Amino acid sequence: MTDSTAPTAALRRADLSEERLGRRYAAEKRFRAYGLMAIFAALAILGLLIGTIVLNGYTAFVQTHIAVPVYLDPQVIDPQDTNDPQIMGRADYQGLLRTSLRDRFPDVSGRRDRLKLYGILSNGAGLDVRDAVLSDPSIIGTTQTLWVKSSDDIDSLVKGYIDRTLPESDRRVKDNEIVWIEALEADGAIETQFNTTFFTAGDSREPEQAGIWGAVVGSFYTLLITLVLTFPIGVLSAVYLEEFAPKNKWTDLIEVNINNLAAVPSIIFGLLGLAVFLSIFGLPRSAPLVGGMVLALMTLPTIIIAARAALKAVPPSIREAALGVGASRLQVVTHHVLPLALPGIMTGTIIGMAQALGETAPLLMIGMVAFIVDIPGGVTDPATVLPVQIFLWADAPERAFVEKTNGAIMVLLGFLILMNALAVLLRKRFERQW
Amino acid sequence: MEAVAEAAAPSPALRNSPKMTSRKTDVYYGESQALRDVDLDIGENQVTSLIGPSGCGKSTFLRCLNRMNDVIDGCRVEGEITLDGIDVYRSGLDVVQLRARVGMVFQKPNPFPKSIYDNIAYGPRLHGIAESKSELDDIVELSLSRAGLWEEVKDRLTSPGTGLSGGQQQRLCIARAIAVNPEVILMDEPCSALDPIATAKIEELIDELRQNFTIVIVTHSMQQAARVSQKTAFFHLGNLVEVGDTEQLFTNPRDERTQGYITGRFG
Numbered sequence: 297m298t299d300s301t302a303p304t305a306a307l308r309r310a311d312l313s314e315e316r317l318g319r320r321y322a323a324e325k326r327f328r329a330y331g332l333m334a335i336f337a338a339l340a341i342l343g344l345l346i347g348t349i350v351l352n353g354y355t356a357f358v359q360t361h362i363a364v365p366v367y368l369d370p371q372v373i374d375p376q377d378t379n380d381p382q383i384m385g386r387a388d389y390q391g392l393l394r395t396s397l398r399d400r401f402p403d404v405s406g407r408r409d410r411l412k413l414y415g416i417l418s419n420g421a422g423l424d425v426r427d428a429v430l431s432d433p434s435i436i437g438t439t440q441t442l443w444v445k446s447s448d449d450i451d452s453l454v455k456g457y458i459d460r461t462l463p464e465s466d467r468r469v470k471d472n473e474i475v476w477i478e479a480l481e482a483d484g485a486i487e488t489q490f491n492t493t494f495f496t497a498g499d500s501r502e503p504e505q506a507g508i509w510g511a512v513v514g515s516f517y518t519l520l521i522t523l524v525l526t527f528p529i530g531v532l533s534a535v536y537l538e539e540f541a542p543k544n545k546w547t548d549l550i551e552v553n554i555n556n557l558a559a560v561p562s563i564i565f566g567l568l569g570l571a572v573f574l575s576i577f578g579l580p581r582s583a584p585l586v587g588g589m590v591l592a593l594m595t596l597p598t599i600i601i602a603a604r605a606a607l608k609a610v611p612p613s614i615r616e617a618a619l620g621v622g623a624s625r626l627q628v629v630t631h632h633v634l635p636l637a638l639p640g641i642m643t644g645t646i647i648g649m650a651q652a653l654g655e656t657a658p659l660l661m662i663g664m665v666a667f668i669v670d671i672p673g674g675v676t677d678p679a680t681v682l683p684v685q686i687f688l689w690a691d692a693p694e695r696a697f698v699e700k701t702n703g704a705i706m707v708l709l710g711f712l713i714l715m716n717a718l719a720v721l722l723r724k725r726f727e728r729q730w
Numbered sequence: 731m732e733a734v735a736e737a738a739a740p741s742p743a744l745r746n747s748p749k750m751t752s753r754k755t756d757v758y759y760g761e762s763q764a765l766r767d768v769d770l771d772i773g774e775n776q777v778t779s780l781i782g783p784s785g786c787g788k789s790t791f792l793r794c795l796n797r798m799n800d801v802i803d804g805c806r807v808e809g810e811i812t813l814d815g816i817d818v819y820r821s822g823l824d825v826v827q828l829r830a831r832v833g834m835v836f837q838k839p840n841p842f843p844k845s846i847y848d849n850i851a852y853g854p855r856l857h858g859i860a861e862s863k864s865e866l867d868d869i870v871e872l873s874l875s876r877a878g879l880w881e882e883v884k885d886r887l888t889s890p891g892t893g894l895s896g897g898q899q900q901r902l903c904i905a906r907a908i909a910v911n912p913e914v915i916l917m918d919e920p921c922s923a924l925d926p927i928a929t930a931k932i933e934e935l936i937d938e939l940r941q942n943f944t945i946v947i948v949t950h951s952m953q954q955a956a957r958v959s960q961k962t963a964f965f966h967l968g969n970l971v972e973v974g975d976t977e978q979l980f981t982n983p984r985d986e987r988t989q990g991y992i993t994g995r996f997g
């Protein structure tokens with residue numbers, strides 16, 4: 297041991313030198329710079345993603361329409377003059393449109409060219425005419441200029457997705473079609489109009505007739521089932537585990553398993569659904585009922601974990617206060633703890649639902665990937681959901697489905713943002729300082 | 731283990747019959763023992779204060795009296811605790827009914843995040859004490875008046891209880907406790923978060939409440955114990971060292987450890 301006069305470590309004063317201070321400031325500055333860079337990188341990636349989707353997808357919300365003057369021939373529409381909408385609904389409106397096109401371009405001859413000419417209109421264009429007639433039968437017998445949908449190729453051409461300078465053999469739209477379209481454009485008979493079909497129709501093989509409404513309704517029914525199953529089960533489990541269950545090996549085991557369940561890849565739940573719900577219980581294939589049940593399995597752990605966190609956040613002093621005036625444990629939970637935890641539980645539930653809304657893989661397993669034209673009318677009807685619709689369209693060969701895909705992604709993102717915003721709002725609104 | 735130093739002859743402090751008694755009470759938290767062999771009588775319509783160094787088991791004992799320890803995992807109570815001669819732990823007495831008879835005020839004010847009115851009305855509603863809305867209104871007013879809070883809050887009964895000052899909140903909690911008209915009120919350091927003026931108000935209040943209620947109060951302030959209580963019990967390391975008339979205990983303690991504590995030599 298040295299007999300030192302220098303102070304020992306415990307007695308030394310803090311080093312207040314400029315150099316130390318400078319180092320500390322520099323470290324803080326560096327850290328801030330890294331943080332900012334990270335944020336910018338994240339924002340840039342997000343911006344790129346959203347940017348490409350919007351650029352590729354905004355045209356899905358409009359559709360090329362062609363103005364066609366049609367003579368609404370009573371001989372074709374209602375030969376017996378019955379005025380019966382049933383009969384009027386069955387008439388060959390597509391034929392009327394064809395006649396009108398022939399009149400507009402009289403020098404087109406030959407079967408193949410004629411078919412090409414008819415092909416600039418959508419197969420569903422006749423339906424637009426039918427709707428016009430059925431809504432106002434008095435126009436029968438007159439000539440009306442009606443805006444009808446063009447075919448998807450013409451739509452792509454007008455929106456500029458097809459390069460007119462390419463050699464004819466390399467493009468889907470041939471020279472004579474371009475000539476017709478340019479002639480119609482010169483007449484002012486071509487216009488892009490808001491695409492209501494996209495928001496009101498189900499899926500279709502024809503891009504210009506395809507819409508997301510079927511998928512939206514399918515998603516709605518699926519999520520409804522998920523919510524109805526997970527919310528009560530999740531909240532009851534969380535309340536039991538948090539407020540009533542003794543803390544022992546068994547509850548620890550349950551807790552670990554709930555956390556594990558949250559980490560199981562979703563496709564496994566899909567396989568389980570296929571094996572159990574479809575094969576054993578014989579529930580209908582492709583139905584929102586089964587889809588919702590599968591997604592419920594996946595969402596349940598999220599909700600239980602969120603609900604437990606929300607219950608834990610209620611200070612014990614509130615429970616003691618209620619017990620102290622003689623509330624039973626159930627009364628403590630129902631009168632005080634649950635109402636206080638509810639905003640947190642709802643936030644967790646909405647986030648779980650948002651996850652479920654974006655889920656694709658497990659639904660593929662239970663057959664929700666089928667091509668379904670009809671809008672589902674209930675939870676047992678065959679249906680698809682938004683992300684699966686996106687998956688289906690992304691796979692379709694037609695150029696026009698690219699924009700539909702991106703349009704559907706925008707709609708899905710819109711719903712997700714809406715749900716997350718609601719969750720944030722709820723949290724902000726009911727945030728409590730204890 | 732030393733016997734509890736208590737005068738054999740009935741002291742003036744015990745002129746009332748005991749409302750609650752504890753005999754050979756041991757409390758364990760899991761493996762560790764927090765209270766050892768506590769024998770204590772709580773006189774009716776008296777204020778009994780529990781003093782002692784931090785961690786000696788005062789709160790633990792207090793929470794045995796209305797079985798608030800039941801909700802703590804791993805807490806085990808042995809021995810006998812009676813209310814009006816009936817064992818509260820072993821006779822199958824309903825714990826909710828027990829807590830309606832033995833109310834509690836906590837160290838930190840813990841009003842419900844509800845209106846002032848609902849804070850007070852909660853207990854009476856729970857136990858069906860009020861038959862009508864006007865009766866409930868009367869109970870709320872009476873309880874708040876007895877807690878000395880009525881004048882301050884009568885114009886804002888619908889505003890949240892959590893919006894009151896700390897001292898007002900604590901009086902609100904006392905009002906909430908007396909609204910169910912319990913026989914015994916347990917208070918665990920009710921003034922520890924309060925300034926001297928609020929403390930004085932609550933001490934005054936305790937003195938008034940003594941007319942109708944039996945009160946047990948845990949306190950770290952010996953002045954407070956001396957001011958408000960008739961009987962004082964000194965705990966040390968899980969043992970009840972000494973219990974007696976407050977005046978006697980502070981002026982003439984029998985046990986060395988009590989002497990040491992009240993003269994500030996340890997604790």
Ligand SMILES: Nc1ncnc2c1ncn2[C@@H]1O[C@H](COP(=O)(O)OP(=O)(O)OP(=O)(O)O)[C@@H](O)[C@H]1O
Nearest residue numbers: 759760764782783784785786787788789790791802
């Ligand atoms: N919930 C619990 N779990 C485990 N041990 C506990 C628990 N509560 C109290 N104890 C232990 O029991 C002993 C007595 O605690 P208690 O709270 O009764 O002390 P106290 O006298 O009220 O102290 P203070 O004056 O600081 O409030 C302490 O050693 C404490 O660590």
Ligand SMILES: [Mg+2]
Nearest residue numbers: 788789790918
């Ligand atoms: Mg304590």
